[in-house]
Amino acid sequence: MQKNRQKIVVMGLGYIGLPTASMLATKGHEVVGVDINEEAVNTINSGRIHIVEPDLDILVRSAVNSGNLRASLVPEEADTFIIAVPTPFKNGEQAHLKIPDVSYVDAATRAIAPFLREGSLIILESTSPVGTTEAIGEIVKQLRPDLAQHPGTNNHSPQVFIAHCPERVLPGHIIRELVDNDRIIGGINKASAEKARDLYNTFCNGTIFLTDSKTAEMSKLVENSFRDVNIAFANELSLISDRVGVNVWDVIELANRHPRVNILNPGPGVGGHCIAVDPWFVVSAAPEEARLIRTAREVNDHKPHWVMNKIKAKAERFKEPVIGCLGLSFKANIDDLRESPAMEITRGLISSGVGRVMACEPNVCNGSAGMELHELSQVLREADILVVLVDHDEFKTIDKELLKEKVVIDTRGVWR
Ligand SMILES: NC(=O)c1ccc[n+]([C@@H]2O[C@H](COP(=O)([O-])OP(=O)(O)OC[C@H]3O[C@@H](n4cnc5c(N)ncnc54)[C@H](O)[C@@H]3O)[C@@H](O)[C@H]2O)c1
Known part of the structure; x- marks a missing residue:
């Protein structure tokens, strides 16, 4: 049993979310994977996969069979929420300047907002324009004023912790790189980055570097x-x-x-x-x-x-x-x-x-x-x-x- 076992909701069960959710489950965490694609949810719950990635089938089967991973169409209360939804650019934009589409991140944040509680951690894994992690904080503030900071506390004691942990795995080698790659974690404050690092330490062998969220976003884009x-x-x-x-x-x-x-x-x-x-x-x-x-x-x-x-x-x-x-x-x-x-x-x-x-x-x-x-x-x-x-x-x-x-x-x- 994982020493620091957490309940984790992973939003988006694609090439990034599904391996991450399964990896966390096989490390002993209780994981609920959430996707808006019903067919993907049903496939995963039967221990199978809907995408091609070497060894992912074995990982998912073992995660589901262990009872630690289940897929769902809706989020629920958890200690940590990982967002791994798409971040494409907007369709129909003129060729000379393509604008990022963060509407999926926005929708996932709004979907988890009702399930946040004091001390919850939100981790954005999606590759995102600079400022997106802070924007998640703004949405949370708007939708959950009850979780706003206590009067008199400073930025170092948030009610909800928020960090960006960009993913840099190589398709075809995702399972190995998920464990072995170095990671960058940028928090909206130091406490958020440290809290996210504790979770990644439960399955990452690579070195984890802490920074602020905007630097983490920019480093991935760079x-x-x-x-x-x-x-x-x-x-x-x-x-x-x-x-x-x-x-x-x-x-x-x-x-x-x-x-x-x-x-x-x-x-x-x-x-x-x-x-x-x-x-x-x-x-x-x-x-x-x-x-x-x-x-x-x-x-x-x-x-x-x-x-x-x-x-x-x-x-x-x-x-x-x-x-x-x-x-x-x-x-x-x-x-x-x-x-x-x-x-x-x-x-x-x-x-x-x-x-x-x-x-x-x-x-x-x-x-x-x-x-x-x-x-x-x-x-x-x-x-x-x-x-x-x-x-x-x-x-x-x-x-x-x-x-x-x-x-x-x-x-x-x-x-x-
Ligand atoms: N695939 C890669 O190799 C890779 C590598 C590094 C970073 N990334 C980044 O990771 C993010 C996810 O990429 P991916 O390849 O896993 O995408 P994907 O399309 O394979 O998976 C995303 C999943 O999110 C689901 N989804 C969409 N909106 C949702 C919502 N509101 N709630 C729950 N689920 C929702 C989709 O149905 C889909 O199954 C992107 O930002 C991408 O740029 C991907």
Whole structure:
């Protein structure tokens, strides 16, 4: 039995909330996972999972079987509330400035407000614009004036503790990284940060660094902006290399032999709901200053169009071209299609009518990608043009003989 056993409500049972809830449950805490998706709630309560992540099925099964994890559509009273809901940008925004959408965080905060009590801890795990954690405090103040600070107390003795603990796990390695990664915890005050650290200490092996909530929010956004800017550099190099007639993979491999150079890999663009989204939270907060970060977003967002044009140019050689698109997810060996450049390219090709497009995504079942999917062997057999969009393991090991008669566009460098 966990020494500091708590009752914890986790709001949002997706890629972050479900592993976190299950991990806490297997460490002996009593966990209620809350989601607005009824199907997800029912699936989890039966000990199964509704998303693909290695070893998550085992973790969830063991958490549910232990009796420490149950899923629900509604929150209830608890010691700690963890918010792990989506933070996308607003739909329909003009391309030049995308505005963060914190309405899910807002809704989750309002849903837990009636269940807060003196001494409750709220932890925001969602990647959030600077100031969101403090805004949670404002909502709580508004909805629960009974939990406002006692007259005469200072900021160090809040009635409700609130902290931001950004998540930085890598999809495909979430279970391991949840335990091993270093964590940053930013409190609206020191007491909040310390209280949150006590909880993370029950399952984290990494070092935990305490700071204020705004610095924690910014550090997470900066991590992803750093990645985006560096990937944009690699993507720009791929365009320049193509123009001047050199192989970008050779260029990068050789340049990286320099002891202080470490160029990342180019690809078909940048996807996922983190690196392709979070830099906009920085840009929208400081549009005048964040010029490099914005340009990196634009470079990476442009890459799928460049790839599409390359494919269309090759397709002109064929009377009735068959184009095999290998991979749809935003990165290797996962099923996550969000903001995926591979999806954008494949959809774009289909709607352009350039030829017959055969998509292959081994991590997604037919029907859930909004297009017909094909077996790898069939695509390799029938396609005239093969486009590698994701570096899934399945694609790395194919017999290169099969490529001999094909036009190959390898955006990931797996068949070089
Ligand atoms: N997935 C990652 O690899 C990753 C990594 C780091 C940070 N993050 C951040 O973590 C947050 C969550 O991301 P995710 O990938 O888990 O998203 P997700 O879409 O997989 O899961 C979010 C879940 O929240 C549920 N939800 C929405 N509104 C709700 C509400 N009001 N109450 C309860 N549940 C609600 C949704 O139904 C969904 O199941 C985001 O801010 C994301 O940027 C994600």
